[in-house]
Amino acid sequence: MRARSHCYRSASAGLTEKHTTRRVLSVVLRVGISVGLFFLLIWWLPSFDADKLWPDFNSATPxxxxxxxLLTVAGNxxxxxxxxxxxxxxxLKVKPRRxxxxxxxxxxxxxxxxTTVGGDVLRMSRLTNDTGDGPHSFASVLLERLSGWIVLPVFTLLGLALDEELRGLGAPTRVAAxxxxxxxxxxxxxxxxxxxQRFGRLVSRRKGWxxxxxxxxxxxxxxxxxxxxxxxVLITAFAYQAIMLAAAGCAAKAVGINGLGPIELMAFIPAVLIIQVLPIALGGLGLREGALVLxxxxxxxxxxxxxxxxxLLYFLTVAGSLVGLPTLVFGGQYWQRVSRSRHGR
Incomplete structure (x- = not known):
């Protein structure tokens, strides 16, 4: 039995080491792709001037x-x-605060x-601990994500439909549409x-994942x-994306862009948000900036x-997510204690 247990631990350690190595290589690859995309973007621009990256600060910039x-936090x-x-x-019965x-x-x-899906996996895991319903917790996270894929394209198509000039921009219009x-x-x-339904009957008879x-x-x-x-669900999804469009509008003003109105933001920012989640770059870096230039x-x-x-949009997202540090470190332990006390465990 000891030999078998030792073999099991050795195999588990080997799998963990392989998984860690694969994840590190994935991170290095994505960082390299982001850096490469930035170099490609700079090389592609006819007269790139790094000094112009820094906006002229004025009394309205802060x-x-x-x-x-604040809009980014409200969006969260x-x-x-x-x-x-x-x-x-x-x-699923769970409190909004949780x-x-x-x-x-x-x-x-x-x-x-x-990582591409690590945050979603954490959400699924913690919600499963709260509810005891893994499949529906899994479904809630994926359906929440999918609702965004309904709203973003609708915003883009609506923005293009409302402005004839935007429909005639050529490549930007074609790529966004x-x-x-x-x-x-x-x-x-x-x-x-x-x-x-046939797919449902097929998977309902299966076990495991x-x-x-x-x-x-x-x-x-x-x-x-x-x-x-x-x-x-759709109303809250539209409200969320509308808030993020407003945050993008404020970010544009902060860097000195004054010509973007609500229609322009509606037509192109959702397309940027779709493009930036392609799992090839770190945090969408390089993809997002290239799409905005286009x-x-x-x-x-x-x-x-x-x-x-x-x-700036990237750093706003990162700054807005700092609230998640204490909830990551202490939130899971706190809610587990609450759950155990309620169930008498």
Whole structure:
């Protein structure tokens, strides 16, 4: 038995070491890609001037910076409300304050620990500890994410539809419209597949991790059967993205960009948000800035200002997620003690 236990521990240690090595290599690769994208962007620009990255500060600059940060924090609260509405629709009973703790801890992980899905995994794990329902907790996080993929393309297409000039910009218009269209197409295919009854019967008979996929299938079914709850999810999703558009507008003002109105923000910023989550760069660095240069250049925005705006948006996201540090360190332990005391354990 000792030999078997020793072999098991050795195998587990080996798997952990391999996983750690793979994760480190992934981080190094993504950092390298981000650096490469920045060098490519600078090389591609005809007359890049690093001095223009720093805006001319004036009396209004602190106002716009503080406004952008406050709106980013408000956006985090709205995103938690979106997740809460999904959880309620799926029958999960959990307090909004607790979900905010889990959401911010997950956001901190996503921003400070270079991983694509680590924050979502943490949210799923902590919500499962709260509710005892792993499949529905899994579904709540994924459906909360998917609701954003409905709203972002709609904003882009609506912004383009409202302004004839934006529809005639050439490459920026084509890229934004294509990004929105492909996102809606991918979302539709996912919902058709996972929401299919035959698919549901197939995964319902499986064990292990597949039962979580079945939880997503059941979650889609439950949202279909509850149009009022689904409506609340979409309302909070639109509110969240509207707040983030306002934060982007403040960030633009902070770096000296004055020509972006609500329609321009609506048409192009959601497309930037979609592009930046492609899992090839660290925190979207390089992707976001390149997309902003593409979309804003023909609107009269200096390329260096577009890059500065992208970097500021990244740092605002990082700063806003600092709230998640104490919830990451202490939140899980606190809520576990509360759960044990309520259940007499």
């Amino acid at each position: 106002f716009w910076l503080v406004g952008a940060l 609260m709205a995103a938690t409300a979106r997740w809460y509405e999904v959880a309620v629709a799926l029958g 979900m905010f703790s889990h959401y911010m801890a997950g956001m901190f992980i996503s921003n400070f620990v270079p 294509s990004t929105a269209g492909l996102t809606l197409l991918a979302l539709g295919l996912i919902l058709l597949l996972v929401g299919n 597949v039962r979580f996929v079945n939880g997503l299938h059941m979650g889609i079914d439950e949202l279909r059967a509850k149009p009022r709850d689904t409506g609340r 979309f804003l250049h023909d609107l009269g925005v200096i390329d260096e200002q577009a890059i500065a705006m992208g970097l």
